[in-house]
Amino acid sequence: MAGDITHAISNRVFELLRAKIVTGELRPNEPLIETDLAQLLDVSRTPIRESLQRLAAIGLIVPRRRGWAVREYTPAEVLGKFEVRIALEGFAAFLAAQRGTDDQLRRCKRIHEDRLTVEPGDEDRRISTNRDFHAAIIDAAGNEQLKEAIYETGRFYLNRPVVRSSTREEMALAHAEHAAIVDALLARDSQRAEREMRAHIRRTFLMFQRLEPGVHLA
Amino acid sequence: MAGDITHAISNRVFELLRAKIVTGELRPNEPLIETDLAQLLDVSRTPIRESLQRLAAIGLIVPRRRGWAVREYTPAEVLGKFEVRIALEGFAAFLAAQRGTDDQLRRCKRIHEDRLTVEPGDEDRRISTNRDFHAAIIDAAGNEQLKEAIYETGRFYLNRPVVRSSTREEMALAHAEHAAIVDALLARDSQRAEREMRAHIRRTFLMFQRLEPGVHLA
DNA sequence: GTGAACAATCTTGTATGCAGAAATGATTTG
DNA sequence: CAAATCATTTCTGCATACAAGATTGTTCAC
Numbered sequence A, B: 001m002a003g004d005i006t007h008a009i010s011n012r013v014f015e016l017l018r019a020k021i022v023t024g025e026l027r028p029n030e031p032l033i034e035t036d037l038a039q040l041l042d043v044s045r046t047p048i049r050e051s052l053q054r055l056a057a058i059g060l061i062v063p064r065r066r067g068w069a070v071r072e073y074t075p076a077e078v079l080g081k082f083e084v085r086i087a088l089e090g091f092a093a094f095l096a097a098q099r100g101t102d103d104q105l106r107r108c109k110r111i112h113e114d115r116l117t118v119e120p121g122d123e124d125r126r127i128s129t130n131r132d133f134h135a136a137i138i139d140a141a142g143n144e145q146l147k148e149a150i151y152e153t154g155r156f157y158l159n160r161p162v163v164r165s166s167t168r169e170e171m172a173l174a175h176a177e178h179a180a181i182v183d184a185l186l187a188r189d190s191q192r193a194e195r196e197m198r199a200h201i202r203r204t205f206l207m208f209q210r211l212e213p214g215v216h217l218a
Numbered sequence C: 001g002t003g004a005a006c007a008a009t010c011t012t013g014t015a016t017g018c019a020g021a022a023a024t025g026a027t028t029t030g
Numbered sequence D: 001c002a003a004a005t006c007a008t009t010t011c012t013g014c015a016t017a018c019a020a021g022a023t024t025g026t027t028c029a030c
Helices: A008-022 A034-041 A045-057 A075-099 A102-115 A123-141 A144-157 A168-186 A190-207 B008-022 B034-041 B045-057 B075-099 B102-115 B123-141 B144-157 B168-186 B190-207
Strands: A061-063 A068-070 B061-063 B068-070
Touching: A008 A034, A008 A045, A034 A045, A045 A061, A045 A068, A045 B045, A075 A102, A075 A123, A075 A144, A075 A168, A075 A190, A075 B075, A075 B144, A102 A123, A102 A168, A123 A144, A123 A168, A144 B075, A168 A190, B008 B034, B008 B045, B034 B045, B045 B061, B045 B068, B075 B102, B075 B123, B075 B144, B075 B168, B075 B190, B102 B123, B102 B168, B123 B144, B123 B168, B168 B190
Parallel strands: none
Antiparallel strands: A061 A068, B061 B068
16 A cells, blocks of 8 residues: 555545554444544545445454444454464565575664664664564565565554553563574574564564463464 | 445445456556446446455555556566465464364365365366365464465465466376375474475466566575 | 334435546647 | 647546435334
């Protein structure tokens, strides 16, 4: 969905509705009444309906017998989404180790080292450098479709859980895992890079999800 | 996008347009004129516009400065899409070996063995048993989100290339690869199952794609 | 008081109207 | 004859209209 040039109102509506869903302002199973939404956002039903189509396409709403409702995700389904991300981003690490340029991999390392200097309290930089690190690896994978697919999984969960501030221990753990990934990348060990990336994502997920018993990540 | 209950016309329009794109009837870069499409399918612009949103969401059309155009995929981009599928379906094999039930894995084996009896000329059964085999593994992975994601990649390319009839040698090769996957699954060797599945998909892709030099699958 | 039949009200699905931006093409000027 | 300017046409983006089906509420029979 890159390069949206037109659809000014429609895009704004889409993002607003998406935000209201992932933040929980529109609750799961809540029926979405077009006229209400139109009034709420002060537009006509047309851009509302177009946005609903897009929200359905990314799985945030589901069709009801009549109209749409916010999709309820069970913990198992959230886990499922995360496993998709594990598959995709792990493979990105695999590809990056295999065919990323030396420059690209050195850039991953540089971002990682830069991140080591972030103060524990500086949440903004902690988050942004983490995003940059993952983005650098995905870039190094050199597959735009894969990048889009990963980005798409992000649209689902990114804003969903509260972004908790992280402890010093948690940061040290993340640093160690990032270091392991960087090491594997520079060694061009694609399998190890994939393994480390999977473990890293799995752990960060487990950090802030309380799973039902019996549901486990691979 | 399961369980579409309403949107009767809209859904029909979506499928018709999708078919016209993947079959090439609507050519890449061809501008999509809403009024023309509406006239062609004998509906108003409204369901056309809603379908265009959905087509954009699955990557078949892209926004232009004005309106939409059929997205042109370069060979490298098609390759990119396939790599996404490799990542997802490989991971499905991984999960299947790890947590599929014995019943589910035996079913994979049974479908595989059943497929061995297919006559070389029987294209319908060759295709359907292959689909069943892959579906059985994806089912055994026990992740509905992953299944949906794999299915989604299919919406893009399935109808695209001509489904070539396959030689006796090609079938023997596919059988051998399927056997290797089944073997790894029953041995509960998840890493090997993933590796074999990746190799299998990679090879089937290479079979009917002529790649530009310099572009290689991982 | 409970349940069925029916009426009134919502809400959607589709069609159409309208203003403005973009593309097209004609006309003028150097 | 080429390029630029301006008028015309086309097409989109958003708003609104309308009918059919779904939902809700009410009345009436038992």
